[in-house]
Amino acid sequence: MTAPAPVLALSPDPNDLAQVFQKLEADGMDPKEAAKLQELGLVGAARFGQRLHVAFPLFQDHHTDPAEPPVGYVVEDLSQPQAQLRRFGAPGLWRFSHRSGYEGADRLVHVFTSTPGEALALWNIARLEQGFLPQLEQDTIQRTVFVATGWTGQEHRARLWARAKADQASLVLAYRDDDKGRIQSQSMAQEAQKQAIPTASVTGVLSLLSLQNFAQLWLTILREGAERLLERLKAAREARRKRQQEIEAAKRGQGRG
Known part of the structure; x- marks a missing residue:
């Protein structure tokens, strides 16, 4: 009996992997962290003719076992200026986990995102602990599981709910700020x-x-600096608070009219 053909043949060429690492580093990832993702089997390089792609493996269940063959891949064409993701193979999940350094922390959090890039950006932002994502910066969090669910069916989500309930985990929703x-x-x-x-x-x-997405937020932090962007965020929150007060005052005025 022969083994099934792989969903996608990853490139073993060190030059291809180097270009993938350059892409990840351009997105704000430390080179050592990019190499670790590759060692864990969470990212690779794939060629389609002359075009090189970043490849993220998808798995059936919530737990990623390096020995388990992926059911599919999500790939991003490095030749395109804008991220264009495609899926090969069956729908599944991409995920990784991060343990906090807080002594005595006991809380487990699952973070749902649309794409692996969003998950990695969220991880980087949360590790800054500057107040951009207070829900992911608390000292009670022992472990955070980042799950990219953009290519899953309902059966995969059902497994997520069952696992989250069994783990008594809280869920953080971090999808894009667009209609979808x-x-x-x-x-x-x-x-x-x-x-x-x-x-x-x-x-x-x-x-x-x-x-629109957390990858943009992470790159904006890198470009402007966390302190300056936090000032913008504080001003935006204050402006929103004032608008809400004006709306409530107008409603009260109408009620008296």
């Missing part, structure tokens, strides 16, 4: 409510800064 992302977030929040699983959303920071 809002629909995904609303669907996940409704299902979590049915399962009595606590949830929080971190997408509000994107809308305040007029950004």
Whole structure:
């Protein structure tokens, strides 16, 4: 009996991997961290003719076993100026976990994102501990699991709910701030409510800064600096608070009219 053909043949060429690392580093990832992702089998290089792609493996279940063959891959064409993701093979999950350095921390958090790039950006932002994502910066968090769910079916999500409930984990929704992302977030929040699983959303920071995704937020932090961007965020929150006060005052005025 012969083994099934792989969904996607990854490139073993060191030059191809070097270009993938350059892409990850351009997205703000430390070279050592990029190499670790590759060692864990969470990222690779794939060629389609002359075009090189970053490849992220997808797995069936919530737990990624390096010995388990991936069911599919999500790939990003490095020749394109804008990220264009495609899937090869069956739908599945991409995930990785991060343990905090807090002594005595005991809380497990699952963070749902659309793409691996979003998950990696969230990880980098949370590690700054500057207040951009307070829900992911608390000293009670022992482990954070970042799960990219953009290419999953309902059966995969059912496994996520079951696992989160078994782990007594809280869920953080971090989908894109666009129509599709809002629909995904609303669907996940409704299902979590049915399962009595606590949830929080971190997408509000994107809308305040007029950004669509966390990859953009991470690159903006790198470009402008965390302190300057936090000042912008504080001003945006204050402006929103004042607008809300004006709306409430207008409603009260109408009620007296």
